[in-house]
Amino acid sequence: MDCERTGAVSSTADAENLAFDVFARACPSRGTLEHVTGKWGGLILGALHEGSFRFNELRRRVDGVSEKMLSQTLHALERDGLVHREAQPTNPPRVDYRLTPLGSAVAERLLALIYLVEDRMPEVLSAQERYDTVRAESGEAAGRATTAGRGGR
Secondary structure (H helix, E strand, O other): OOHHHHOOOOOHHHHHOOOOOOOOOOOOHHHHHHHHHOHHHHHHHHHHOOOOEEHHHHHHHOOOOOHHHHHHHHHHHHHOOOEEEEEEOOOOOEEEEEEOHHHHHHHHHHHHHHHHHHHOHHHHHHHHHHHHHHHHHHHHHHHHHHHHHOOOO
């Protein structure tokens, strides 16, 4: 039994016998990978690697995320077993979020990628500038060729 043929895992026991393949269309690992590597998932996991956060603390740490997206992403990461949500029975209620051991392992690998990208940004910016320059020049050349093809009108 594999992900591609079944498209679902009916129990934990079944999951242990599967060979998960993220490249298979129906494999459930795709959804988890999407949660981890999506715009907000990666940033939330990276932030939670720093420690436990309350909802609004996490929202401030992950600049730009809306309440709705933070809530949806936290639910998805909690469902995947990467984030633990702990509600304190206080008035007002206090809810803390932290990484599970699995979430911590994923976040460590993700942070290695984040640090690599940050460290290499001068190269990325240089490559973007070269790309944009070439595209602008070829766009100008294409524009001149089109104009010349119409008799210069």
